[in-house]
Amino acid sequence: MHNMSTASLRKDHDLIEKVIKAMESAIQLLIDNKQIPESILLPVIDFSKNFTDVCHHSKEENSLFPALEQAGMPRNMGPIAMMLMDHERSREIGKHMEESAKEYLSSGNSQRLINDMKQYVEHITEHLWKENNRLFMMAEARLQYVSEKVDKELNEIEQDKLKETGKTREHFEKLAEDLSRNISKQGN
Ligand SMILES: [Fe+2]
Numbered sequence: 089m090h091n092m093s094t095a096s097l098r099k100d101h102d103l104i105e106k107v108i109k110a111m112e113s114a115i116q117l118l119i120d121n122k123q124i125p126e127s128i129l130l131p132v133i134d135f136s137k138n139f140t141d142v143c144h145h146s147k148e149e150n151s152l153f154p155a156l157e158q159a160g161m162p163r164n165m166g167p168i169a170m171m172l173m174d175h176e177r178s179r180e181i182g183k184h185m186e187e188s189a190k191e192y193l194s195s196g197n198s199q200r201l202i203n204d205m206k207q208y209v210e211h212i213t214e215h216l217w218k219e220n221n222r223l224f225m226m227a228e229a230r231l232q233y234v235s236e237k238v239d240k241e242l243n244e245i246e247q248d249k250l251k252e253t254g255k256t257r258e259h260f261e262k263l264a265e266d267l268s269r270n271i272s273k274q275g276n
């Protein structure tokens with residue numbers, strides 16, 4: 089079992105990875121000149137924006153990072169500063185990806201979408217790796233005595249942020265499940 093201070097975040101990462109896998113398949117289909125319908129692209133955008141950015145990144149920025157600062161890690165340099173920059177970058181690429189998805193759906197031109205999705209997948213994959221294998225390990229070691237408090241905060245922020253998006257965790261779990269299923273049907 090993972091330490092409670094990161095359990096909820098590691099669970100989010102598993103869900104994000106599932107969507108990233110579906111995106112990798114979508115990129116390959118586009119490269120092979122297959123069509124990707126709106127019913128696949130719109131959930132990808134919804135998830136990246138509302139779950140990964142609004143919900144998951146807020147949990148880290150509003151609870152985990154401040155707890156680490158309290159435990160003596162600086163915010164303006166080192167791993168926290170790097171993670172904050174990564175979040176900002178994923179927001180930027182996400183915006184581009186949303187625009188190029190719209191362009192693709194209206195014109196059929198897939199080049200920009202392929203590039204943006206590739207960048208997004210690469211960036212998020214690296215970011216999750218850094219957190220899973222570096223930052224979360226440090227957090228698990230440093231936040232032992234406040235892990236219950238952090239876990240409680242993470243769950244509260246998740247509730248608040250999901251409410252903001254008007255969606256539920258079940259919505260995003262089902263979205264990831266449907267996406268994996270639909271993308272594997274798409275190749276046939
Ligand atoms: Fe992060």
Ligand SMILES: [Fe+2]
Binds near residue numbers: 097101144148216219
């Ligand atoms: Fe994360």
